[in-house]
Amino acid sequence: MDDEIRAHLEHQRWHQAFDLVVKHYQTKVFHLAFSILGNREQAEDASQEILLRIWRALPSYRGASALSTWIFSIARNASLTALKRGTSRPTVSLEESGVQTRAVARAAPARSLATLEALVAELPEKQRQVIALFYMEEKSYEEVARLLDMPLGTVKTHLFRARKELALRWQKESANAVRSL
């Protein structure tokens, strides 16, 4: 796909190149924006802005780095700028995300997911990003590393620490919930 996009760019066929960029990278750009912003609405706004930026910057792409690296770099920078512009870091609303309708039954009740969501929000920034991307990107360490421009070992370390912390805190929360009944 990247080769096809690059061929269009070489011949200044901007529209064709951009159509393919949108088709191929839109979801990944959204995942990356969400992992940084932690809010679906903001991530969708940021994704639109990121794609516009990419459109404007297409003529300046010289092929020095892989196309995906270039796109993810724009996406990360734009998301970080949006994060600085915004105030707090709200998390995805379960109702808004449609989670309740699809997956709750197989994993945990909504209350547990809300608790988990709050626990994730308390993790250090990098761990939050890695956790969100890992599960959005179908548990691919490599893809998380590529999107966040992070060494594979660092991704695994963040993920390990985040899962351990979440598991311990979740166990504690569950014990408290049982005691309060």
Next chain:
Amino acid sequence: MPCEAFEELLNGYSDLPTAERANVDAHLATCPGCREFFETLTALDQSLAALYSFAEPRRIFEPALVRRPSPIPEILDFAGWAAVAAIIIMLGMVAATRFGYMLPLSAGW
């Protein structure tokens, strides 16, 4: 709480080679602390997958929104606008210089 020696193995259980996994399974059969931690990890894994199950953005970007003859070259965002500003300032200075000399004369000062 899990045993320290098994904590990392339990956390990365799905990536373990078969032989190592068998060792962990044997330990799990005899250690309630590790078993509880492992069950929490398994439930956590499923719940996190549920929490982030919205893979697609609701609003799809429409490339037609940016349909123009060509993208605006990025240079216009920076040097381009700086050049435009510089030209305006220079024209202003030239005009001010000219009028600065001419105005008093034309006003009869």
